[in-house]
Amino acid sequence: MSEDVDAEQEHPGIRPAVRETYGPSDLGHQPMFGGGFINFGYWRGIDLAGPLGEDERTRSQQALYRYVLDAAGPLRRRDVLDVGCGLGTGCALALTEYGPNTVTGMDVHPDQLARAREEQAVLLGERPGRLRFAEGAAEGMPWQEGAFDVVVSVEAAQHFPDLDGFAAETARVLRPGGTVAVTSFFAADEAPGRPGQLAGLLDTYASGLDIARPVTALAGALTAAGLTEVRTVSIGPEVWPGWDAWLSRWWAPGTWPRNFLRAYEEGVLDYFVVTATRPF
Numbered sequence: 001m002s003e004d005v006d007a008e009q010e011h012p013g014i015r016p017a018v019r020e021t022y023g024p025s026d027l028g029h030q031p032m033f034g035g036g037f038i039n040f041g042y043w044r045g046i047d048l049a050g051p052l053g054e055d056e057r058t059r060s061q062q063a064l065y066r067y068v069l070d071a072a073g074p075l076r077r078r079d080v081l082d083v084g085c086g087l088g089t090g091c092a093l094a095l096t097e098y099g100p101n102t103v104t105g106m107d108v109h110p111d112q113l114a115r116a117r118e119e120q121a122v123l124l125g126e127r128p129g130r131l132r133f134a135e136g137a138a139e140g141m142p143w144q145e146g147a148f149d150v151v152v153s154v155e156a157a158q159h160f161p162d163l164d165g166f167a168a169e170t171a172r173v174l175r176p177g178g179t180v181a182v183t184s185f186f187a188a189d190e191a192p193g194r195p196g197q198l199a200g201l202l203d204t205y206a207s208g209l210d211i212a213r214p215v216t217a218l219a220g221a222l223t224a225a226g227l228t229e230v231r232t233v234s235i236g237p238e239v240w241p242g243w244d245a246w247l248s249r250w251w252a253p254g255t256w257p258r259n260f261l262r263a264y265e266e267g268v269l270d271y272f273v274v275t276a277t278r279p280f
């Protein structure tokens, strides 16, 4: 039996590129990420001309989480779900800085959840019942209707195979008046050639790890699921130049990872925050 077949049997239902990237490849522990996060970062206030080290990199990733948590509205005494929680560091940040009642980190990959439980073991022990990690897919969440006041998701939606399913599940698990804030990268517009352009520029699209869709696909799905006040904001100017400056430590100009900035500058790709509310 090949290793691929073994892996598939071990984690059925997880798309192969996601299974590999967040399983054996353990993307979150590669030097491009670090600090316990796995996102491109929000670099406002960080001097991109100066030397960029681990501290700046971690600050950028914390800042992306804070942007989304702030966009989701007041979290004090709320029950918060983080979809695609990765190593759980964003959940820990939410719990320690925002005073919620509970934070639940959900991820489709059991290896990530094992890492999250290990990396957040001290906080899990210190705040029993306030922080938990659970296996579940964005498009099929293992929660009852109205289980949460707030749903957030940071740089995971580019992997979700079914944005309509994610939106419907988000609407279902939110209480009336609850809010959702999602950040990720999307095709910059609905032009039909964008998926082909992105696959040509970026290996993560060519491999199927990231799925090329316009941000209007998510906004439309949230509206169709019954959510209101759906708003989309581009934060590309605060993401792409910083991400590229950081990547320049490892990747020469012209190598494929440097094409993230190129795709943004050519109007093919952008980074967004999408927020919405479940009406009463």
Ligand SMILES: C[S@@+](CC[C@H](N)C(=O)[O-])C[C@H]1O[C@@H](n2cnc3c(N)ncnc32)[C@H](O)[C@@H]1O
Residues within 6 Å of the ligand: 018, 022, 036, 037, 038, 039, 083, 084, 085, 086, 087, 090, 106, 107, 108, 109, 112, 136, 137, 138, 139, 153, 154, 155, 156, 159, 160, 161
């Ligand atoms: C780029 S990481 C982001 C982790 C974390 N939010 C952060 O910013 O540090 C994306 C995460 O989404 C998870 N993921 C991928 N597809 C998913 C799905 N369909 N449902 C839930 N989680 C998923 C992956 O396993 C991975 O841990």
